[in-house]
Amino acid sequence: DAKTTQPNSMESNEEEPVHLPCNHSTISGTDYIHWYRQLPSQGPEYVIHGLTSNVNNRMASLAIAEDRKSSTLILHRATLRDAAVYYCIPLTGANNLFFGTGTRLTVIP
């Protein structure tokens, strides 16, 4: 399984963009890059995933480096509701989802 490195914690001011980095230098060519988040006292929540190209959805954008060894989850305008632990998880079809320790995002009003 590919290993990931994420900052333990980050802070952002409300209504400002947030860039959450993830290094996954051992990622294989078939691994998709998944991002999930866990709000306090809730279950994990799917955010976005991609393979090679940058991806956008209603929640966030995912920017994937050309060499795929890193990616960045972009929240365009952080709200208080975005305060959560964010997990970057490389995933192949043969594997199950395994969570690391993630990045705890604090949003400052």
Next chain:
Amino acid sequence: EPEVTQTPSHQVTQMGQEVILRCVPISNHLYFYWYRQILGQKVEFLVSFYNNEISEKSEIFDDQFSVERPDGSNFTLKIRSTKLEDSAMYFCASKKTGGANYGYTFGSGTRLTVV
């Protein structure tokens, strides 16, 4: 938006008792999972289930644990004889396909407290 539903939200049980945690996955999903999270720790994989059988299980999922899909809608996790260290949040998840090009949908969890 379709949801994964888990019941009960909180269960308190005596050590040594059997518990059954229930989940209703999204109706057209084919892959089902149980995870647990001990307070303050990581979310841990327990078991995956497809086509009415276990696909993969972790070391945590020992003989005290079992899963079942008793009908077309429910997916259950049974702990046969609970221990204090089984106290945790248990999350059910489902996925439409087996590939990696699809997200998992998680339920809001059952908090199990063993006393």
